[in-house]
Amino acid sequence: MDDPQPVRRPGGRSARVSAAVHQAVTELVGERGYGSFTVSDVADRAGVADSSIYRRWGSLDKLLTDVTQTRLKARSPMPDTGSLAGDLHALAANVAREITGPDGLAVLRLTVALTGNGEQGLQARDDFLAERARLLQSVLDRARARGEHPPDTLTVLDHVMAPMYIRVLFGATPLTPDYVKGLVDRLL
Amino acid sequence: MDDPQPVRRPGGRSARVSAAVHQAVTELVGERGYGSFTVSDVADRAGVADSSIYRRWGSLDKLLTDVTQTRLKARSPMPDTGSLAGDLHALAANVAREITGPDGLAVLRLTVALTGNGEQGLQARDDFLAERARLLQSVLDRARARGEHPPDTLTVLDHVMAPMYIRVLFGATPLTPDYVKGLVDRLL
DNA sequence: CACTAACGCAGAAAAAAACTGCGTTAGTGC
DNA sequence: GCACTAACGCAGTTTTTTTCTGCGTTAGTG
Numbered sequence: 001m002d003d004p005q006p007v008r009r010p011g012g013r014s015a016r017v018s019a020a021v022h023q024a025v026t027e028l029v030g031e032r033g034y035g036s037f038t039v040s041d042v043a044d045r046a047g048v049a050d051s052s053i054y055r056r057w058g059s060l061d062k063l064l065t066d067v068t069q070t071r072l073k074a075r076s077p078m079p080d081t082g083s084l085a086g087d088l089h090a091l092a093a094n095v096a097r098e099i100t101g102p103d104g105l106a107v108l109r110l111t112v113a114l115t116g117n118g119e120q121g122l123q124a125r126d127d128f129l130a131e132r133a134r135l136l137q138s139v140l141d142r143a144r145a146r147g148e149h150p151p152d153t154l155t156v157l158d159h160v161m162a163p164m165y166i167r168v169l170f171g172a173t174p175l176t177p178d179y180v181k182g183l184v185d186r187l188l
Numbered sequence: 189m190d191d192p193q194p195v196r197r198p199g200g201r202s203a204r205v206s207a208a209v210h211q212a213v214t215e216l217v218g219e220r221g222y223g224s225f226t227v228s229d230v231a232d233r234a235g236v237a238d239s240s241i242y243r244r245w246g247s248l249d250k251l252l253t254d255v256t257q258t259r260l261k262a263r264s265p266m267p268d269t270g271s272l273a274g275d276l277h278a279l280a281a282n283v284a285r286e287i288t289g290p291d292g293l294a295v296l297r298l299t300v301a302l303t304g305n306g307e308q309g310l311q312a313r314d315d316f317l318a319e320r321a322r323l324l325q326s327v328l329d330r331a332r333a334r335g336e337h338p339p340d341t342l343t344v345l346d347h348v349m350a351p352m353y354i355r356v357l358f359g360a361t362p363l364t365p366d367y368v369k370g371l372v373d374r375l376l
Numbered sequence: 377c378a379c380t381a382a383c384g385c386a387g388a389a390a391a392a393a394a395c396t397g398c399g400t401t402a403g404t405g406c
Numbered sequence: 407g408c409a410c411t412a413a414c415g416c417a418g419t420t421t422t423t424t425t426c427t428g429c430g431t432t433a434g435t436g
Contacts, residue, residue, distance in 0.1 A: 007380080013382070013383070014382065017382085017383080048383085048384085049383065049384045049385070050384095051383075051384070051385085052382075052383060052384075055382080055383085056382085
């Protein structure tokens with residue numbers, strides 16, 4: 001029996017639509033939080049027809065899942081400066097820059113929102129946190145291998161990441177380099 | 189000219205409806221975040237008729253504002269144990285207990301969600317944070333007056349409050365007393 | 377260049393949300 | 407208690423939003 005097996009077209013226009021939609025979702029999550037917008041909103045923002053979204057993703061839920069998965073896979077580069085202090089400073093600065101940008105805020109928001117959004121949400125959130133922890137872990141491990149005495153993973157999360165996250169989430173001050181540096185220095 | 193001046197009835201049933209509605213809003217915010225539910229949702233949850241909400245509050249916005257205002261006014265008791273260490277431990281424990289409960293999570297979520305929800309939202313958020321900061325400030329001032337050397341307000345917020353907030357928001361571990369104690373001890 | 381996947385447009389269909397009329401229940405003052 | 411009526415619940419109606427589909431057009435791909 002002949003199976004039509006349609007020829008996919010992942011390039012050109014399709015790719016642009018995909019990118020625009022992802023971007024739009026990210027922006028909307030950043031601006032209005034999770035679950036406060038519709039397919040039409042996304043389509044308008046992306047400059048795309050509603051039908052394109054419905055046909056490609058089927059529903060808003062599936063779209064959001066797709067976006068989240070994709071975003072969380074985009075990992076930040078792992079610093080390697082040769083010293084624990086250097087690595088931590090670099091890592092902190094990276095994270096600060098990342099969550100300060102509009103996209104980063106969206107991811108943070110998304111992560112918070114996902115907590116308590118059923119199975120799928122929890123999974124996505126755990127992936128995000130695990131990724132962060134793993135990145136940090138390798139920096140600390142490397143330091144230990146060099147004979148340094150790095151702080152605990154949780155300690156770094158609590159006293160470097162948490163303050164930055166909270167400040168961003170609460171829309172407070174803009175995370176100056178000095179501030180970030182101070183957070184790290186306090187642990188060394 | 190005669191002004192009817194209707195006789196209000198703040199007791200009994202009205203009070204129960206009011207309480208149920210407030211409770212419902214709090215729960216819904218905790219579960220689904222800000223702006224992801226409707227008047228009907230609230231009414232159903234509260235076991236109340238839609239019309240009761242429409243007539244009393246007029247719109248969902250006004251209802252949310254009302255609930256937020258009311259909640260933020262319910263301030264936590266200010267500890268006074270006689271020493272900086274005692275006060276901070278007590279304060280931290282209070283906050284931990286507060287944000288661990290279901291209502292507390294809702295308030296936290298609300299606060300995060302309010303960031304980027306226009307005028308009104310920002311105002312409510314600032315009120316919340318200001319209240320927290322003020323409470324802490326007075327503890328620190330009192331310590332200073334006794335001749336102790338308390339840490340900075342922001343330091344406490346960053347290294348005691350932020351870690352707890354983040355852990356709750358990210359749905360991680362359950363804030364054991366030992367953990368909370370450790371956060372405070374680290375500053376003294 | 378032929379073929380057709382993927383798109384945009386416009387509008388129908390469905391769902392959800394907001395709001396209202398009306399009879400009933402139950403606070404409040406006497 | 408009793409009269410008075412504020413506040414309520416029920417059962418719609420109206421309005422708005424959101425989803426989804428038919429059809430002609432555009433532009434990847436071999």
